[in-house]
Every structure is written in structure tokens, then in C-alpha cells.
Amino acid sequence: MDAIRTEALTKHYSVGFWRPRPYRALEGLTLSVGQGEVFGFLGPNGAGKTTTLKLLMQLIYPTSGHAEILGRPVGDVAVKRRIGFLPENPYFYDHLTAEELLEYVGALFGYSARECRARATARLDEVGIGAERRLQLRKFSKGMLQRVGIAQALINEPEVVFFDEPMSGLDPLGRREIRHLILRLRDRGATVFFSSHVLSDAEALCSQVAIVVGGRLVSSGHLTDLLALRVRGWELVMAGLSREAIERIPGVLRVTQVGVDRYVLELPLTPPPEQLLATCVAHGASLVSLNPIRDTLEDLFVRQVAAAGTDRGLSTPDARSPESTR
Amino acid sequence: MRTIARVAVSVFRESVRNKVLYSLVCFAVLLISTAYLIGQLTAGQDIKIIKDLGLAAISIFGLLIAVFLGITLVWKEIEQRSIYSMLAKPLSRSEFVLGKYAGLALTLVVNVGLMGLAYYAMLAYMATTFPPEARAAWPAPAVDPALMKALGLILVELLLVTAVALFFSTFSSPFLSAVLTLAIWVIGTFDADLRNFESVVASPSAAALARGLYYLIPNFGAFDVKLQVVHGLPVSWDYVVTTAAYGAVYVVLLLTGAVAIFSRRDFK
Numbered sequence: 014m015d016a017i018r019t020e021a022l023t024k025h026y027s028v029g030f031w032r033p034r035p036y037r038a039l040e041g042l043t044l045s046v047g048q049g050e051v052f053g054f055l056g057p058n059g060a061g062k063t064t065t066l067k068l069l070m071q072l073i074y075p076t077s078g079h080a081e082i083l084g085r086p087v088g089d090v091a092v093k094r095r096i097g098f099l100p101e102n103p104y105f106y107d108h109l110t111a112e113e114l115l116e117y118v119g120a121l122f123g124y125s126a127r128e129c130r131a132r133a134t135a136r137l138d139e140v141g142i143g144a145e146r147r148l149q150l151r152k153f154s155k156g157m158l159q160r161v162g163i164a165q166a167l168i169n170e171p172e173v174v175f176f177d178e179p180m181s182g183l184d185p186l187g188r189r190e191i192r193h194l195i196l197r198l199r200d201r202g203a204t205v206f207f208s209s210h211v212l213s214d215a216e217a218l219c220s221q222v223a224i225v226v227g228g229r230l231v232s233s234g235h236l237t238d239l240l241a242l243r244v245r246g247w248e249l250v251m252a253g254l255s256r257e258a259i260e261r262i263p264g265v266l267r268v269t270q271v272g273v274d275r276y277v278l279e280l281p282l283t284p285p286p287e288q289l290l291a292t293c294v295a296h297g298a299s300l301v302s303l304n305p306i307r308d309t310l311e312d313l314f315v316r317q318v319a320a321a322g323t324d325r326g327l328s329t330p331d332a333r334s335p336e337s338t339r
Numbered sequence: 340m341r342t343i344a345r346v347a348v349s350v351f352r353e354s355v356r357n358k359v360l361y362s363l364v365c366f367a368v369l370l371i372s373t374a375y376l377i378g379q380l381t382a383g384q385d386i387k388i389i390k391d392l393g394l395a396a397i398s399i400f401g402l403l404i405a406v407f408l409g410i411t412l413v414w415k416e417i418e419q420r421s422i423y424s425m426l427a428k429p430l431s432r433s434e435f436v437l438g439k440y441a442g443l444a445l446t447l448v449v450n451v452g453l454m455g456l457a458y459y460a461m462l463a464y465m466a467t468t469f470p471p472e473a474r475a476a477w478p479a480p481a482v483d484p485a486l487m488k489a490l491g492l493i494l495v496e497l498l499l500v501t502a503v504a505l506f507f508s509t510f511s512s513p514f515l516s517a518v519l520t521l522a523i524w525v526i527g528t529f530d531a532d533l534r535n536f537e538s539v540v541a542s543p544s545a546a547a548l549a550r551g552l553y554y555l556i557p558n559f560g561a562f563d564v565k566l567q568v569v570h571g572l573p574v575s576w577d578y579v580v581t582t583a584a585y586g587a588v589y590v591v592l593l594l595t596g597a598v599a600i601f602s603r604r605d606f607k
């Protein structure tokens with residue numbers, strides 16, 4: 014059984030006050046996330062990530078399609094016992110202290126008062142909220158609220174964890190802590206589904222990713238397998254060669270001088286660079302480094318955003334530009 | 340059921356920390372106490388006016404509290420998005436709404452209780468300031484248990500107003516909810532006049548509308564027995580119980596509607 018499964022999940026909002034028009038926030042998302050995976054749900058701002066998470070939490074209802082968590086339809090109270098959710102830019106009852114909030118959340122799971130307190134303490138320790146836990150949440154900074162949000166999501170030691178932009182609002186140290194926390198969750202066997210527009214987060218954490226742009230899934234799979242992220246050439250750094258010698262090498266796409274006799278050569282994917290390397294070395298050059306050139310996720314975003322265009326309206330031609338509808 | 344109780348307790352705790360509510364209750368208690376001064380000014384041989392003023396203060400401040408809490412509670416939760424994490428917890432949307440209402444009801448019971456205590460304390464003190472001859476002429480004693488009937492029905496009325504406010508707040512802004520709730524309260528309070536409306540206006544459609552409103556909107560006037568108890572006229576327990584049941588039916592209907600709307604809506 015998959016931890017999360019969606020089938021043609023679609024959400025249209027109606028926008029515009031005088032003349033409401035449908036707007037595609039999410040279109041036909043089909044995904045499955047296996048248990049125990051750390052799954053990165055990636056996409057630029059406005060791609061439909063939060064919409065997807067809200068659909069999975071049944072905060073909104075789909076226009077069409079279907080979603081399941083742990084084999085049960087979303088919204089099932091029994092399933093909610095086994096999951097945790099961190100909303101985007103979380104906000105909580107601001108008259109409560111962090112400790113009280115966590116105890117209340119624990120009480121909703123039916124834990125005894127004693128257990129609520131123990132769990133609250135443990136989770137707040139885990140996310141690095143110290144003595145501030147006795148302060149009312151209205152006095153918390155964005156980053157601290159984010160940590161409290163993570164703590165409340167984990168109060169029940171969930172089997173499936175949903176994080177919407179878990180790193181947002183955190184300083185670099187905080188980001189590293191959250192990365193470690195996610196890896197600890199994985200080691201415990203939990204499934205972690207998190208959204209992010211920051212690609213390095215995903216590259217450091219995920220086994221699987223899905224990329225959404227403009228409300229549509231554009232690719233999914235192993236990060237390294239993603240077609241769009243395949244190696245597209247080689248970057249060769251050589252020392253001890255003369256400019257003339259380099260100019261005579263066939264098939265070099267670009268040459269950049271980076272030192273007195275140091276050059277960066279950009280080579281195509283084929284032929285493989287071994288042959289060329291051997292020739293150069295035979296001519297007395299020394300190898301500094303050889304690296305594959307990949308598209309970064311950034312490149313992919315940029316390309317996909319351009320390709321997906323802005324067409325998210327449904328019927329009327331003037332609904333084509335979302336800017337005009339927001 | 341336990342989940343509803345947990346939500347209710349948290350609502351009560353929130354209201355205890357709510358400054359607006361605090362000040363309303365304090366102000367009401369203050370006002371009840373000043374009824375004493377007013378009593379001194381008005382020749383002071385009758386306690387009726389003081390009793391009446393006190394009950395009026397309790398019902399007006401109660402109304403403010405009921406409307407204020409009823410319209411802001413759920414709306415704030417949606418607006419500030421605290422509802423996102425809450426609804427991901429193991430509780431259904433109906434448990435959430437019913438818990439909110441139960442918490443509001445608890446808050447009202449406690450607040451009306453406090454105001455009632457202040458009221459009785461004020462009356463007890465007042466009684467000692469009157470000469471025995473004056474007291475003998477009163478139709479009812481100062482500390483009259485019958486006042487409890489009036490207080491009880493005020494409470495039922497407030498619980499109903501809260502349900503109206505909560506109902507509107509599940510789908511509209513606080514301002515609109517407040518306007519609608521108060522409009523319903525005003526119409527419901529002058530309900531009897533609606534019935535006679537058709538004898539006043541010529542237009543049959545206006546008369547039909549008035550009759551429709553009369554049957555749809557609860558008759559808030561029924562909860563007002565202030566004059567009777569203040570003047571020592573009998574109010575039967577039958578009447579109190581029937582009227583409370585009448586209010587309860589409306590509360591159930593309104594909560595059913597609130598749950599239905601709340602369960603279907605998107606939280607965007």
C-alpha cells in the first residue's frame with residue numbers, strides 16, 4: 014500500500030468578482046508515494062503545491078479526482094491519527110504558549126494530561142524551542158512559529174508527515190536542523206512528503222521528487238533519473254596547455270581561461286571525454302578536474318515555467334493571463 | 340463527544356484570556372452596581388426600577404458578548420489560518436463546530452452567572468438601605484428567587500443569539516455576521532409587531548414577507564419576562580420550560596445548518 018496516492022486530482026478556483034471565471038490551481042495530478050520515502054514536491058511559487066497539500070488535508074475539496082492516504086480517502090479521522098501536517102507559514106492560537114498549544118494538540122489525540130506534557134516537552138526540545146516555550150505564541154518570530162509548527166505536526170509520531178515549505182523562515186542553521194530532523198523521521202520509517210521551491214533542500218534529502226509547474230505535474234521519479242536532469246555534457250579543467258594546442262582540439266564547445274595556463278573546456282556528451290583526455294595528457298597537460306554538466310533544477314524550472322506559459326484559465330480567452338485575474 | 344469537550348474547554352480558556360470579554364463583564368458588573376446610585380436618585384422608595392435596570396444591563400451586555408464571541412470565534416480561526424493545523428488533527432469538522440459552540444455556551448453560562456451574582460449581591464445590599472415599611476410595600480422581596488427565571492431565560496436567549504452568530508460566521512465576514520445577527524435579534528424581539536404588519540400595510544407581498552419572517556425568525560420577545568418578575572407577577576415554570584425548549588429547537592436547527600455549511604466549505 015502506498016503512503017499517498019492521488020488520481021487526476023484537480024482543483025479549479027473561481028476568480029474575479031463580477032465575472033467569475035475558473036482558474037486551474039491544479040490539473041490532473043496523479044502521484045504515488047511509497048511508504049518510508051522522503052518525497053520532494055517541487056515547483057516555483059504558484060505551482061499548486063499548497064493547493065495539493067490542502068487537498069490532501071481536505072481543507073479544500075477537489076473539483077475532480079481522488080486522493081488517498083494510507084489506503085483511505087483523505088479526511089478520514091482514523092487516518093488523521095496517523096499523520097502530521099505543517100501548513101505553509103503556520104499560525105496558531107496566539108493566546109496560548111507553545112507548551113499549551115502542544116498539550117492541546119496532544120489532548121485532541123486523546124492522550125492523558127501527563128502524556129501530553131511529556132510529548133510537548135520532547136517535541137519542543139527536538140525543534141530547538143527553549144525557554145521561549147512559556148511565551149504566548151503572539152510573541153514568536155516567523156522562524157520560531159515554523160519550529161512550533163513542526164513540533165505540533167510530530168506530536169503523535171506520525172507515519173506520514175506533510176510539510177508545506179518546511180524550510181521557509183528559517184536561518185541556515187535552522188534549515189540544517191530541519192534537514193536532520195527529516196532524515197531522523199526517515200530513519201524511523203516515516204514517510205515524509207514536503208513541498209519546496211528551494212531546490213537544494215530536495216537535492217540533499219529526497220529519494221523521489223515530483224515537479225509541478227503551472228498546476229501540472231511535469232516530471233517525477235528519482236532525482237537522478239529525471240530525464241530533464243540527465244548529464245548533457247562535460248566540463249574539463251586542464252592545466253599546462255597552450256592556447257594554440259587547445260584551439261586545435263576538435264569538438265570543444267567553449268573555452269574559458271581561468272588561470273595562467275588553466276582552461277575550462279566544455280565538451281559535448283558524446284564522444285566520451287576519455288579519448289580526448291588521453292591525447293591532452295600525452296601532450297604534457299595535467300587534469301585538474303572532470304565533471305558532468307547537468308541541468309540544475311533551477312534550469313528546469315526556468316525552462317518549464319517558460320514552456321507552461323500562463324494558460325490556466327478554462328474557457329474565456331481573457332482568462333489566459335492569471336495576472337489579470339488575481 | 341470527548342473531542343467536542345476538549346475543543347469547548349479550549350474555547351473557554353481563550354475567552355478567559357480575551358481582553359474584550361473581560362472588559363465587557365467588568366463593565367457590566369460595574370453598571371449593575373451603579374443601579375444602586377440610580378435607585379438613590381429616583382426617590383428610592385421602590386426597588387423595582389433597580390431590579391429592572393440590572394436585568395436589562397445583564398441582557399444587553401450578554402448580547403454584546405454573545406454576538407462578539409459568536410461572530411469572531413470561527414471567523415478568526417479561518418482568517419488567521421490556525422484552522423489548517425487543527426483540522427489535520429483527528430477531529431471532524433462537525434466536532435470542531437460543535438466544540439466551538441459548546442465552549443461559547445460554557446463561557447456565556449459562566450459570564451451570566453457572574454453577572455447574576457453581582458446582581459443579587461447588589462440587591463441584597465440595597466434591601467438593607469430601605470426602611471422596613473418601604474420593604475413591606477414591595478410586591479416581591481429584594482432578593483427574589485423568581486428573578487432566576489428571568490436570568491435563566493436571558494441565558495437561553497443568549498445561547499440562541501450565539502447560535503445565530505455562529506451560523507452566519509461559518510460563511511460570512513464578521514461585519515456581515517454582526518449585522519445579520521443583530522437584524523435577526525431586532526426583528527425577533529419585535530416579532531409580535533410583524534404579525535400585525537398586514538393590518539398596517541396595503542401591499543399583500545409585503546404582508547406575506549412579514550408573515551414569513553414571523554414564522555422563520557425566533558420570537559426573542561418570548562424570552563423577556565423581566566417586567567413580570569420585577570413586578571412580582573407569577574411566571575409559571577411551565578412557561579419557562581416551554582420557552583427554553585422552544586429556544587433549544589432553534590439552536591439545534593441553527594447548529595445543524597452551521598455544521599452542514601462548515602463541512603462543505605473550502606478553507607482557501
Ligand SMILES: Nc1ncnc2c1ncn2[C@@H]1O[C@H](COP(=O)(O)OP(=O)(O)O)[C@@H](O)[C@H]1O
Nearest residue numbers: 026028038057058059060061062063064065607
Ligand atoms: N483561493 C484561491 N482563489 C484563487 N486562486 C487561488 C487560490 N488559492 C490559490 N490560488 C492560485 O492557485 C495557484 C497555486 O497556488 P498554490 O498552491 O498556493 O501555489 P504554491 O505552489 O506556491 O504553493 C496560484 O496561482 C494561486 O494564485
Ligand SMILES: [Mg+2]
Nearest residue numbers: 062063064101
Ligand atoms: Mg505554497
